[in-house]
Amino acid sequence: MMEAVEHPLLKYLRAAMIPHIWCSGCGNGIILNAFVHALDELQIDLNKLVVVSGIGCIGRAAGYINADSFHTTHGRPIAFATGVKLAKPELEVVVISGDGDLFAIGGNHFIHAARRNIGIKVICANNFNYGMTGGQVGPTTPLEALTTTTPYGNIEHPFNLVHLAAASGATYVARWTTLHVRMLTASIKKLLQRKGFSFIEVVSPCPEIYGRHNKMRTGLEMMEWFREASVIANFSDPAKAEITPEKIVVGEFVDIEKPTYEQLLYEKMAKLMKEESE
Amino acid sequence: MPERLWRTPLDVEKISRPKAEIYILKDQCKGCGFCIHYCPKKVLEESDEINARGVHPPRVVDEKNCVLCSFCTAVCPDFAIFVKEKQCKDGC
Ligand SMILES: Cc1ncc(C[n+]2csc(CCOP(=O)(O)OP(=O)(O)O)c2C)c(N)n1
Ligand code: SF4
């Protein structure tokens, strides 16, 4: 056993910001790890990568990655990312944000970016609650789950994010848990190589807040839930891929191609300019 | 494995198993235990020592059992552990 050497992936991170602020056993670190693993395996040019996140615990991710990154206002990372992508379509633009940020306050940005097939890539850390603000109920909190704002059990039906993404028109849709690090990394590599709107939901432990209220006090207990409940069902019907205490359906659900918004936009502009000059 | 398929590989003498070098950045560890729990070969265990963050970082039980799968590296949320293949030029 050795010590005092540099982690091989440190070059993809802003060294001065590491160690990160996330709690012990928080899945956000695993998502960051899988993301930089994918960057490394694809040898992605960090000068061509833009990472955008919103507000929340996972929102810190953008700041930890050693690329141009934006930590935007709550719910708006997709709007920022859309602007970057349309101005500079040659850049790879990735949004990493939370279930609350992307699907509560930012829900409309998500469905319309997917519908328009804007070529941005979205990774959602779904930890079933608003971690940063103390654990309020959110749009993915399972029925009957306890949160600080549902002390008697949640009575709101949760979004099924992969179904929502597929129905909105996303060209690549996958869901993994933070225990499926290998599949997750492979999926992130796919996401980075695709042209159209692509989405990965990562079911992620928030032991400090969500787990504490739901009898899973440690990251390990939450990961054990994922291990026991996960069922891999690639290309199964996303409508049936719900998340319950007994079952978490994971896998790839959509992998299709269609013209992107920026491609159609630039083609249209070129055509109109040509007509005008004639 | 069915018995009839089993035989000792002919080149078993010549092939050496890659050896691992496990690096633990002790003070970066937050003690989640993922690496220890999910190592398929039970190479790691919780140590008695308390690091700068007040938790017990992992320690290596037996490096020889490591199969270099790197799962510990991939699952660590805190970039506190990684594995490299030992360069055995001079024998090890
Ligand atoms: C406009 C606005 N409304 C509300 C907030 C408060 N706020 C900060 S983070 C957050 C929710 C974060 O939840 P999520 O996106 O799931 O991220 P997590 O912390 O769980 O990783 C809220 C409501 C804010 N910062 N700005
Ligand atoms: S509160 Fe939850 S999501 Fe936020 S850093 Fe802690 S464990 Fe992670």
Ligand code: SF4
């Ligand atoms: S590389 Fe694999 S076998 Fe070796 S310590 Fe890590 S998890 Fe265990």
Ligand code: SF4
């Ligand atoms: S996975 Fe990382 S943070 Fe967790 S116990 Fe192992 S070395 Fe420490």
Ligand SMILES: [Mg+2]
């Ligand atoms: Mg959340």
